[in-house]
Amino acid sequence: MTPLVPMVSGSQIRLFACFRRLGTPQTGLLQLHTGASCVAKNYYEVLVLGGGSGGITMAARMKRKVGAENVAIVEPSERHFYQPIWTLVGAGAKQLSSSGRPTASVIPSGVEWIKEKVVELNPDKNSIHTDNGKEISYKYLIIALGIQLNYEKIKGLPEGFAHPKIGSNYSVKTVEKTWKALQNFKEGNAIFTFPNTPVKCAGAPQKIMYLSEAYFRKTGKRPKANIIFNTSLGAIFAVKKYADALLEIIQERNLTINYKQNLIEVRADKQEAVFENLDKPGETHVVSYEMLHVTPPMGPPDVIKTSPMADAAGWLDVDKETLQHKRYPNVFGIGDCTNLPTSKTAAAVAAQSGILDQTISLIMKNQIPMKKYDGYTSCPLVTGYNRVILAEFDYNAQPLETFPFDQSKERLSMYLMKADMMPFLYWNMMLRGYWGGPAFLRKLFHLGMS
Numbered sequence: 441m442t443p444l445v446p447m448v449s450g451s452q453i454r455l456f457a458c459f460r461r462l463g464t465p466q467t468g469l470l471q472l473h474t475g476a477s478c479v480a481k482n483y484y485e486v487l488v489l490g491g492g493s494g495g496i497t498m499a500a501r502m503k504r505k506v507g508a509e510n511v512a513i514v515e516p517s518e519r520h521f522y523q524p525i526w527t528l529v530g531a532g533a534k535q536l537s538s539s540g541r542p543t544a545s546v547i548p549s550g551v552e553w554i555k556e557k558v559v560e561l562n563p564d565k566n567s568i569h570t571d572n573g574k575e576i577s578y579k580y581l582i583i584a585l586g587i588q589l590n591y592e593k594i595k596g597l598p599e600g601f602a603h604p605k606i607g608s609n610y611s612v613k614t615v616e617k618t619w620k621a622l623q624n625f626k627e628g629n630a631i632f633t634f635p636n637t638p639v640k641c642a643g644a645p646q647k648i649m650y651l652s653e654a655y656f657r658k659t660g661k662r663p664k665a666n667i668i669f670n671t672s673l674g675a676i677f678a679v680k681k682y683a684d685a686l687l688e689i690i691q692e693r694n695l696t697i698n699y700k701q702n703l704i705e706v707r708a709d710k711q712e713a714v715f716e717n718l719d720k721p722g723e724t725h726v727v728s729y730e731m732l733h734v735t736p737p738m739g740p741p742d743v744i745k746t747s748p749m750a751d752a753a754g755w756l757d758v759d760k761e762t763l764q765h766k767r768y769p770n771v772f773g774i775g776d777c778t779n780l781p782t783s784k785t786a787a788a789v790a791a792q793s794g795i796l797d798q799t800i801s802l803i804m805k806n807q808i809p810m811k812k813y814d815g816y817t818s819c820p821l822v823t824g825y826n827r828v829i830l831a832e833f834d835y836n837a838q839p840l841e842t843f844p845f846d847q848s849k850e851r852l853s854m855y856l857m858k859a860d861m862m863p864f865l866y867w868n869m870m871l872r873g874y875w876g877g878p879a880f881l882r883k884l885f886h887l888g889m890s
Contacts, residue, residue, distance in 0.1 A: 481552070484512045487578035489558050489568065491515025491543055493786050493870065494584035494775035497793045500548045500873030502582070505801065508550025514570065516557040520546045521612060522866050524786050527644050527822055528859060530609040530618035530733075531651035538863075540612070546871050558585070561747040563768045580770050580800065583749070583756055585741045587640050587776035587784060593737040600708030608734045609648055610640075621731045622652055627664040628730030630656075631713055634671035635737040636702040640776050640784040643819035643831065645669075645735040646676070646686070652731070653693050654824045667694075668727070670701035670715055678783070681839050682821065682831040685848040689823055703734065744777055755779035760835070761812040763796045769803065772796055780815070782835055786866065787818035787877065794876025816840055816877060820858040828854035832878075842878040 486502040488495045491513050502511045521540045528534040547553050556570035567577045589610060591598040598614075600606060607618030632649040639645070649669050656662040676690070676697060677683040690697055698715075704724065705714035713732055717723040739745070745754035749765060756773040757766050760780050765771035774792050776784040792813055799809040815835025820828045827850040834840045841847045847854070869875035 481512070482575065483577045484552070485510035485579045486512075486582065487568070487576060487580070488513045488582045488584060490584035490586060490775075490777075491517060491520060491547065491553075492584060492586050492775070493866070494586075494789045494793065495582070496520070496546050496548070496871045497789065497873055498582050498584060498774060498796065499551050500871065501793065501797045502800070503548045503551055504873065505804070508548060509552075511548075512552035512554055512576070513547060514554045514556060514558050514568070514576070515543060516555060516571075518543055522786075522863055524641065524820075524866075525859075525863060526609045526612075526615045527647045527651070530607065530615050530648050531622065531655065531825070532619045533651070533825055533859070536612070536616055541867070546867075548872070558743050561743060561749055563747070563749055563765075563771055566770070578770075580804075581768075581772070582796075582800075583744070583771065583773045583777060584775050585744060585756075585777045587638075587738045588741045589736045589738055590637075591734070591736040594703055594734070595705035595714075596708060597706055597734065597736070600706045603708035603711075605711055605730060606706065606708055606732045606734065608736065609644060610736055618648065618733055621733075622655055625656070625661060625665065625731050627661075629666045629668055629728060630731040630733075631668045631670060631727060631729045632733045633703040633713075633735050634669070634673060635735055636672035636718060637737045637739060638784065639735060639738050641786075641819065642783050643677070643821050645671070645733070647822040648733050649695065650689070650693075650821075650823045651825065652733075653695065658825075665730075666696070668696045668698065670698045670703065670727075672700065672702040672718060674699050677821075677831070679831060679833045679837045679839060681848050682829060682833075685829055685850075686821065686823075689850075706732065706734065740777055751779050753779065760815070762799045762809040763792060763813060764799055764803070764809065772800060780813075782815040783817040783819060783833075785817050785819060786870075787832075788816065790870050790875055791816040791877035791879070793870070793873070794879075797873075797876070814840070816879070818878075820854060820862075822855065822858060823850050824855075826852050826855050828858050830854045830857070840882075842882050 485506045488499045499513050519540045520543045525539045529536050556572050559571050560569035567575050601614050605621050607621045608614040634645040656665045676686050700718040701715045704716045711729050713727050740754040744750050744756050751757040756778045758773040758778050775789045795811050795813040798811040802809050819831045822828050830847045832841050
Protein backbone atom coordinates (compact mmCIF):
# COMPACT_ATOMS: atom_id res chain seq x y z
CA MET A 441 0.00 0.00 0.00
CA THR A 442 1.07 3.57 -0.60
CA PRO A 443 2.91 4.95 2.44
CA LEU A 444 1.69 8.06 4.20
CA VAL A 445 4.26 10.83 3.73
CA PRO A 446 4.58 14.22 5.43
CA MET A 447 3.76 17.42 3.56
CA VAL A 448 6.92 19.48 2.93
CA SER A 449 7.85 22.21 0.51
CA GLY A 450 9.20 21.64 -2.99
CA SER A 451 12.59 23.09 -2.11
CA GLN A 452 12.88 20.77 0.90
CA ILE A 453 11.97 17.78 -1.27
CA ARG A 454 14.62 18.72 -3.87
CA LEU A 455 17.27 19.21 -1.19
CA PHE A 456 16.71 15.85 0.46
CA ALA A 457 16.25 14.06 -2.86
CA CYS A 458 19.77 15.20 -3.62
CA PHE A 459 21.01 13.72 -0.34
CA ARG A 460 19.25 10.46 -1.10
CA ARG A 461 20.88 10.23 -4.53
CA LEU A 462 24.25 10.73 -2.89
CA GLY A 463 23.34 7.95 -0.49
CA THR A 464 22.46 5.41 -3.19
CA PRO A 465 24.74 2.38 -2.82
CA GLN A 466 27.52 2.38 -5.35
CA THR A 467 28.80 -0.89 -6.68
CA GLY A 468 31.97 -1.30 -8.65
CA LEU A 469 35.52 -2.53 -8.67
CA LEU A 470 36.41 -0.56 -5.54
CA GLN A 471 33.88 -2.47 -3.42
CA LEU A 472 35.83 -5.70 -3.25
CA HIS A 473 36.26 -7.99 -0.29
CA THR A 474 36.75 -11.70 0.18
CA GLY A 475 33.39 -12.77 1.51
CA ALA A 476 33.74 -16.54 1.22
CA SER A 477 34.50 -17.89 4.67
CA CYS A 478 36.24 -20.90 3.14
CA VAL A 479 39.25 -18.72 2.28
CA ALA A 480 39.33 -16.95 5.64
CA LYS A 481 42.54 -17.05 7.64
CA ASN A 482 42.59 -18.32 11.20
CA TYR A 483 44.32 -15.23 12.65
CA TYR A 484 43.73 -11.49 12.32
CA GLU A 485 45.31 -8.51 13.96
CA VAL A 486 41.84 -7.02 14.49
CA LEU A 487 38.78 -9.27 14.63
CA VAL A 488 35.36 -7.62 14.72
CA LEU A 489 32.34 -9.58 15.94
CA GLY A 490 29.10 -8.28 14.46
CA GLY A 491 28.25 -6.59 11.19
CA GLY A 492 25.78 -4.03 12.52
CA SER A 493 26.38 -0.32 12.90
CA GLY A 494 29.19 -0.63 15.45
CA GLY A 495 30.96 -3.51 13.75
CA ILE A 496 31.02 -2.05 10.24
CA THR A 497 32.02 1.38 11.54
CA MET A 498 34.94 0.04 13.57
CA ALA A 499 36.09 -2.26 10.77
CA ALA A 500 36.34 0.78 8.49
CA ARG A 501 38.35 2.65 11.10
CA MET A 502 40.62 -0.31 11.83
CA LYS A 503 41.26 -0.88 8.14
CA ARG A 504 42.92 2.52 7.98
CA LYS A 505 45.08 1.63 10.97
CA VAL A 506 46.35 -1.88 10.23
CA GLY A 507 45.38 -2.54 6.59
CA ALA A 508 42.31 -4.30 5.22
CA GLU A 509 44.05 -7.67 4.98
CA ASN A 510 44.55 -7.66 8.76
CA VAL A 511 40.89 -7.05 9.64
CA ALA A 512 37.94 -9.46 9.54
CA ILE A 513 34.25 -9.21 10.42
CA VAL A 514 32.27 -12.22 11.66
CA GLU A 515 28.62 -11.74 10.69
CA PRO A 516 26.09 -14.31 9.38
CA SER A 517 23.41 -11.94 8.03
CA GLU A 518 23.10 -11.31 4.30
CA ARG A 519 21.47 -7.91 4.77
CA HIS A 520 22.35 -4.87 6.84
CA PHE A 521 19.56 -2.60 8.10
CA TYR A 522 19.41 1.01 9.22
CA GLN A 523 16.97 0.23 12.00
CA PRO A 524 16.21 3.76 13.30
CA ILE A 525 14.06 4.34 10.21
CA TRP A 526 11.73 1.47 11.15
CA THR A 527 9.71 3.85 13.33
CA LEU A 528 8.70 5.65 10.12
CA VAL A 529 8.20 2.36 8.24
CA GLY A 530 5.75 1.21 10.90
CA ALA A 531 3.82 4.47 10.46
CA GLY A 532 3.76 4.28 6.66
CA ALA A 533 6.11 7.25 6.16
CA LYS A 534 8.97 5.19 4.70
CA GLN A 535 9.26 1.95 2.75
CA LEU A 536 10.95 -1.04 4.41
CA SER A 537 13.09 -1.52 1.29
CA SER A 538 14.78 1.84 1.96
CA SER A 539 16.18 0.57 5.27
CA GLY A 540 18.31 -2.33 4.05
CA ARG A 541 21.27 -3.07 1.81
CA PRO A 542 23.29 -6.22 1.14
CA THR A 543 25.86 -6.77 3.87
CA ALA A 544 28.46 -7.23 1.14
CA SER A 545 27.92 -3.62 0.05
CA VAL A 546 28.74 -2.11 3.47
CA ILE A 547 31.73 -4.20 4.49
CA PRO A 548 34.87 -2.10 3.91
CA SER A 549 36.66 -3.10 0.71
CA GLY A 550 39.40 -5.64 1.28
CA VAL A 551 38.20 -6.58 4.76
CA GLU A 552 37.47 -10.27 5.21
CA TRP A 553 33.82 -11.18 5.72
CA ILE A 554 33.46 -14.43 7.65
CA LYS A 555 29.83 -15.31 7.02
CA GLU A 556 29.35 -17.36 10.17
CA LYS A 557 27.88 -16.98 13.65
CA VAL A 558 30.00 -16.61 16.78
CA VAL A 559 29.12 -19.33 19.28
CA GLU A 560 31.96 -19.15 21.82
CA LEU A 561 34.34 -16.51 23.18
CA ASN A 562 37.65 -17.64 24.65
CA PRO A 563 39.52 -14.49 25.70
CA ASP A 564 42.10 -16.42 27.72
CA LYS A 565 43.29 -17.96 24.45
CA ASN A 566 42.60 -14.87 22.30
CA SER A 567 40.24 -16.84 20.11
CA ILE A 568 36.59 -17.32 19.17
CA HIS A 569 34.66 -20.25 17.71
CA THR A 570 32.00 -20.11 15.00
CA ASP A 571 28.99 -22.29 14.30
CA ASN A 572 30.96 -24.03 11.55
CA GLY A 573 33.46 -25.30 14.11
CA LYS A 574 36.14 -22.84 13.09
CA GLU A 575 38.54 -21.33 15.62
CA ILE A 576 39.79 -17.83 14.81
CA SER A 577 42.52 -16.07 16.78
CA TYR A 578 43.17 -12.36 17.16
CA LYS A 579 45.51 -9.78 18.57
CA TYR A 580 42.71 -7.28 19.23
CA LEU A 581 39.02 -8.09 19.49
CA ILE A 582 36.14 -5.65 18.99
CA ILE A 583 32.74 -6.95 20.12
CA ALA A 584 29.74 -5.30 18.47
CA LEU A 585 27.10 -8.03 18.69
CA GLY A 586 24.13 -5.80 19.43
CA ILE A 587 21.16 -6.68 21.59
CA GLN A 588 19.00 -9.80 21.53
CA LEU A 589 15.22 -9.57 20.99
CA ASN A 590 13.35 -11.97 23.27
CA TYR A 591 9.76 -12.00 21.99
CA GLU A 592 9.37 -15.54 23.35
CA LYS A 593 9.48 -14.17 26.91
CA ILE A 594 5.97 -12.85 26.29
CA LYS A 595 3.50 -15.75 26.37
CA GLY A 596 1.79 -16.08 22.98
CA LEU A 597 4.67 -14.57 21.00
CA PRO A 598 6.16 -14.65 18.45
CA GLU A 599 3.44 -16.93 17.03
CA GLY A 600 0.85 -14.24 17.79
CA PHE A 601 2.22 -12.10 14.96
CA ALA A 602 0.49 -14.47 12.53
CA HIS A 603 -2.75 -12.76 13.56
CA PRO A 604 -3.80 -9.28 12.39
CA LYS A 605 -4.00 -6.16 14.59
CA ILE A 606 -0.53 -6.67 16.09
CA GLY A 607 2.91 -5.45 15.03
CA SER A 608 6.35 -4.49 16.28
CA ASN A 609 8.75 -1.93 14.84
CA TYR A 610 11.74 -3.77 16.33
CA SER A 611 11.92 -6.59 13.78
CA VAL A 612 12.18 -6.64 10.00
CA LYS A 613 9.61 -9.46 10.09
CA THR A 614 6.96 -7.49 11.98
CA VAL A 615 7.46 -3.78 11.28
CA GLU A 616 5.13 -3.77 8.26
CA LYS A 617 2.48 -5.48 10.39
CA THR A 618 2.38 -2.30 12.49
CA TRP A 619 1.45 -0.25 9.42
CA LYS A 620 -1.22 -2.77 8.43
CA ALA A 621 -2.70 -2.71 11.92
CA LEU A 622 -2.72 1.09 11.83
CA GLN A 623 -4.49 1.19 8.46
CA ASN A 624 -7.04 -1.44 9.48
CA PHE A 625 -7.90 0.20 12.80
CA LYS A 626 -11.63 0.80 13.18
CA GLU A 627 -12.59 1.46 16.79
CA GLY A 628 -11.29 0.61 20.26
CA ASN A 629 -7.99 0.49 22.16
CA ALA A 630 -4.67 1.16 20.46
CA ILE A 631 -2.07 -0.12 22.93
CA PHE A 632 1.68 0.53 22.90
CA THR A 633 4.06 -1.24 25.30
CA PHE A 634 7.49 -0.87 26.92
CA PRO A 635 9.07 -3.98 28.56
CA ASN A 636 10.74 -4.47 31.91
CA THR A 637 14.24 -4.74 30.40
CA PRO A 638 16.83 -2.48 28.78
CA VAL A 639 15.91 -1.81 25.14
CA LYS A 640 17.54 -0.24 22.13
CA CYS A 641 16.20 3.18 21.21
CA ALA A 642 14.11 3.65 24.32
CA GLY A 643 12.09 6.41 22.67
CA ALA A 644 10.79 4.21 19.84
CA PRO A 645 7.94 2.57 21.82
CA GLN A 646 6.29 5.95 22.29
CA LYS A 647 7.24 7.43 18.90
CA ILE A 648 4.88 5.03 17.15
CA MET A 649 2.14 6.07 19.60
CA TYR A 650 2.44 9.73 18.56
CA LEU A 651 2.55 8.80 14.88
CA SER A 652 -0.49 6.55 15.25
CA GLU A 653 -2.41 9.35 16.95
CA ALA A 654 -1.49 11.69 14.10
CA TYR A 655 -2.61 9.09 11.56
CA PHE A 656 -5.94 8.64 13.33
CA ARG A 657 -6.45 12.40 13.21
CA LYS A 658 -5.59 12.57 9.51
CA THR A 659 -8.00 9.75 8.68
CA GLY A 660 -10.86 10.88 10.91
CA LYS A 661 -10.57 7.90 13.27
CA ARG A 662 -9.28 9.78 16.30
CA PRO A 663 -12.67 10.07 18.11
CA LYS A 664 -12.99 6.27 18.00
CA ALA A 665 -9.45 5.55 19.23
CA ASN A 666 -8.51 5.12 22.88
CA ILE A 667 -4.70 5.42 22.81
CA ILE A 668 -2.86 3.74 25.70
CA PHE A 669 0.86 3.60 26.50
CA ASN A 670 1.58 0.86 29.05
CA THR A 671 5.18 1.17 30.19
CA SER A 672 7.19 -0.80 32.75
CA LEU A 673 9.03 2.39 33.63
CA GLY A 674 8.06 4.95 36.21
CA ALA A 675 8.52 7.99 33.95
CA ILE A 676 7.84 8.87 30.33
CA PHE A 677 11.50 9.76 29.64
CA ALA A 678 14.74 9.72 31.61
CA VAL A 679 15.70 13.37 30.97
CA LYS A 680 13.42 15.86 32.74
CA LYS A 681 13.65 18.58 30.09
CA TYR A 682 12.30 16.29 27.39
CA ALA A 683 9.95 14.43 29.72
CA ASP A 684 8.22 17.71 30.56
CA ALA A 685 7.77 18.49 26.86
CA LEU A 686 6.39 15.02 26.15
CA LEU A 687 3.95 15.20 29.05
CA GLU A 688 2.53 18.41 27.58
CA ILE A 689 1.98 16.66 24.25
CA ILE A 690 0.40 13.67 26.00
CA GLN A 691 -2.04 15.94 27.80
CA GLU A 692 -2.86 17.99 24.68
CA ARG A 693 -3.57 14.87 22.62
CA ASN A 694 -5.49 13.04 25.33
CA LEU A 695 -3.23 10.01 25.51
CA THR A 696 -3.41 7.57 28.44
CA ILE A 697 -0.13 6.67 30.15
CA ASN A 698 0.00 3.79 32.63
CA TYR A 699 3.29 3.33 34.48
CA LYS A 700 4.76 0.11 35.91
CA GLN A 701 2.67 -2.05 33.56
CA ASN A 702 4.55 -4.93 31.93
CA LEU A 703 3.17 -6.98 29.02
CA ILE A 704 3.42 -10.67 29.95
CA GLU A 705 0.99 -12.35 27.53
CA VAL A 706 -0.69 -11.77 24.17
CA ARG A 707 -3.86 -13.68 23.26
CA ALA A 708 -3.81 -12.70 19.63
CA ASP A 709 -6.77 -14.88 18.66
CA LYS A 710 -8.93 -12.97 21.15
CA GLN A 711 -7.19 -9.58 20.68
CA GLU A 712 -6.30 -9.45 24.37
CA ALA A 713 -3.13 -8.29 26.12
CA VAL A 714 -2.25 -9.27 29.70
CA PHE A 715 -0.24 -6.88 31.87
CA GLU A 716 1.39 -7.32 35.25
CA ASN A 717 1.45 -4.47 37.78
CA LEU A 718 5.12 -4.20 38.73
CA ASP A 719 4.23 -2.33 41.92
CA LYS A 720 2.13 -5.34 42.96
CA PRO A 721 3.87 -8.43 41.53
CA GLY A 722 1.42 -11.15 40.57
CA GLU A 723 -1.44 -8.72 40.03
CA THR A 724 -2.52 -8.85 36.38
CA HIS A 725 -5.26 -7.41 34.22
CA VAL A 726 -6.49 -8.12 30.70
CA VAL A 727 -7.04 -5.37 28.13
CA SER A 728 -8.71 -5.89 24.76
CA TYR A 729 -7.15 -4.19 21.76
CA GLU A 730 -7.99 -3.15 18.24
CA MET A 731 -4.31 -2.47 17.63
CA LEU A 732 -1.26 -3.62 19.63
CA HIS A 733 2.35 -2.50 19.18
CA VAL A 734 4.78 -4.71 21.10
CA THR A 735 8.24 -3.69 22.22
CA PRO A 736 9.89 -7.02 23.10
CA PRO A 737 11.98 -7.78 26.18
CA MET A 738 15.65 -7.55 25.24
CA GLY A 739 18.93 -8.71 26.67
CA PRO A 740 22.59 -9.41 25.94
CA PRO A 741 23.44 -11.97 23.24
CA ASP A 742 23.70 -15.49 24.66
CA VAL A 743 27.29 -15.85 23.46
CA ILE A 744 28.34 -12.92 25.65
CA LYS A 745 26.12 -13.86 28.59
CA THR A 746 27.78 -17.28 28.87
CA SER A 747 31.34 -15.99 28.42
CA PRO A 748 34.02 -14.79 30.88
CA MET A 749 33.60 -11.31 29.37
CA ALA A 750 30.13 -10.68 30.82
CA ASP A 751 29.21 -8.69 33.91
CA ALA A 752 26.74 -10.07 36.44
CA ALA A 753 23.78 -9.12 34.24
CA GLY A 754 25.27 -10.71 31.11
CA TRP A 755 26.40 -7.55 29.27
CA LEU A 756 29.92 -7.03 27.92
CA ASP A 757 31.87 -5.54 30.83
CA VAL A 758 33.72 -2.48 29.53
CA ASP A 759 35.16 0.70 31.02
CA LYS A 760 32.53 3.38 30.54
CA GLU A 761 35.07 6.03 29.49
CA THR A 762 37.47 4.10 27.23
CA LEU A 763 35.28 1.15 26.08
CA GLN A 764 38.17 -1.21 26.87
CA HIS A 765 37.21 -4.46 28.59
CA LYS A 766 37.73 -4.34 32.34
CA ARG A 767 39.62 -7.66 32.53
CA TYR A 768 40.95 -8.32 29.02
CA PRO A 769 42.97 -5.30 27.80
CA ASN A 770 43.01 -6.40 24.13
CA VAL A 771 39.21 -6.66 24.01
CA PHE A 772 36.90 -3.73 23.33
CA GLY A 773 33.15 -3.23 23.07
CA ILE A 774 30.80 -0.87 21.31
CA GLY A 775 27.06 -0.39 21.14
CA ASP A 776 24.07 -2.26 22.49
CA CYS A 777 25.89 -5.36 23.76
CA THR A 778 27.90 -3.40 26.33
CA ASN A 779 27.04 -2.39 29.89
CA LEU A 780 27.63 1.30 29.20
CA PRO A 781 25.05 3.15 31.33
CA THR A 782 23.58 5.20 28.51
CA SER A 783 20.67 4.83 26.11
CA LYS A 784 21.35 2.25 23.39
CA THR A 785 21.06 4.16 20.08
CA ALA A 786 22.83 4.47 16.73
CA ALA A 787 23.82 8.00 17.76
CA ALA A 788 25.55 6.57 20.83
CA VAL A 789 27.41 4.10 18.60
CA ALA A 790 28.62 6.95 16.40
CA ALA A 791 30.00 8.85 19.38
CA GLN A 792 31.50 5.69 20.87
CA SER A 793 33.25 4.84 17.59
CA GLY A 794 35.37 7.99 17.69
CA ILE A 795 36.39 7.35 21.30
CA LEU A 796 37.12 3.67 20.69
CA ASP A 797 39.20 4.51 17.63
CA GLN A 798 41.46 6.68 19.79
CA THR A 799 41.51 4.15 22.64
CA ILE A 800 42.70 1.33 20.37
CA SER A 801 45.26 3.57 18.67
CA LEU A 802 46.91 4.31 21.99
CA ILE A 803 46.69 0.72 23.22
CA MET A 804 48.43 -0.39 20.01
CA LYS A 805 51.26 2.01 20.91
CA ASN A 806 51.39 0.72 24.51
CA GLN A 807 50.05 4.05 25.72
CA ILE A 808 47.25 4.86 28.15
CA PRO A 809 43.89 5.88 26.59
CA MET A 810 43.18 9.55 27.21
CA LYS A 811 39.93 10.41 25.41
CA LYS A 812 36.85 9.75 27.54
CA TYR A 813 33.32 8.91 26.41
CA ASP A 814 30.79 11.10 28.21
CA GLY A 815 27.79 8.87 27.50
CA TYR A 816 26.51 11.02 24.63
CA THR A 817 23.39 9.58 23.06
CA SER A 818 20.52 10.96 21.06
CA CYS A 819 16.87 10.11 20.55
CA PRO A 820 14.92 11.97 17.86
CA LEU A 821 11.48 11.78 19.46
CA VAL A 822 9.10 11.69 16.50
CA THR A 823 5.86 13.31 17.66
CA GLY A 824 4.11 13.49 14.28
CA TYR A 825 4.59 13.07 10.54
CA ASN A 826 6.54 16.33 10.36
CA ARG A 827 7.73 17.04 13.91
CA VAL A 828 10.59 15.82 16.13
CA ILE A 829 11.92 16.72 19.56
CA LEU A 830 15.66 16.06 19.35
CA ALA A 831 16.76 14.71 22.72
CA GLU A 832 20.52 14.62 23.29
CA PHE A 833 22.04 13.82 26.68
CA ASP A 834 24.93 12.27 28.60
CA TYR A 835 25.59 9.67 31.30
CA ASN A 836 24.06 11.94 33.92
CA ALA A 837 20.80 12.36 31.98
CA GLN A 838 21.73 16.00 31.40
CA PRO A 839 20.97 17.62 28.02
CA LEU A 840 24.01 17.71 25.71
CA GLU A 841 22.48 19.55 22.78
CA THR A 842 24.07 20.28 19.42
CA PHE A 843 22.03 23.18 18.09
CA PRO A 844 21.77 26.76 19.38
CA PHE A 845 18.02 26.54 20.05
CA ASP A 846 15.69 24.79 22.46
CA GLN A 847 15.61 21.19 21.28
CA SER A 848 12.70 20.31 23.55
CA LYS A 849 10.40 22.04 21.05
CA GLU A 850 8.78 20.12 18.20
CA ARG A 851 10.41 21.12 14.91
CA LEU A 852 10.01 20.31 11.21
CA SER A 853 13.77 20.78 10.68
CA MET A 854 14.53 18.04 13.19
CA TYR A 855 12.02 15.72 11.50
CA LEU A 856 13.75 16.22 8.15
CA MET A 857 17.08 15.53 9.80
CA LYS A 858 15.70 12.28 11.28
CA ALA A 859 13.98 11.15 8.09
CA ASP A 860 16.54 12.15 5.47
CA MET A 861 19.81 13.57 6.78
CA MET A 862 20.62 10.87 9.32
CA PRO A 863 20.20 7.96 6.88
CA PHE A 864 22.54 9.79 4.51
CA LEU A 865 25.13 10.30 7.25
CA TYR A 866 24.77 6.67 8.31
CA TRP A 867 25.32 5.03 4.92
CA ASN A 868 27.91 7.46 3.59
CA MET A 869 29.91 8.64 6.59
CA MET A 870 29.35 6.58 9.74
CA LEU A 871 29.69 3.13 8.15
CA ARG A 872 32.81 4.36 6.38
CA GLY A 873 34.33 5.45 9.67
CA TYR A 874 34.07 9.20 9.14
CA TRP A 875 31.27 10.17 11.54
CA GLY A 876 31.96 10.17 15.25
CA GLY A 877 28.91 12.12 16.36
CA PRO A 878 28.12 15.83 16.50
CA ALA A 879 30.63 16.92 19.18
CA PHE A 880 32.53 19.12 16.72
CA LEU A 881 29.27 20.79 15.64
CA ARG A 882 28.51 21.66 19.25
CA LYS A 883 31.93 23.28 19.54
CA LEU A 884 31.37 25.27 16.33
CA PHE A 885 27.96 26.54 17.42
CA HIS A 886 29.13 27.41 20.90
CA LEU A 887 32.22 29.21 19.56
CA GLY A 888 30.01 31.15 17.16
CA MET A 889 27.80 32.29 20.03
CA SER A 890 30.61 33.19 22.42
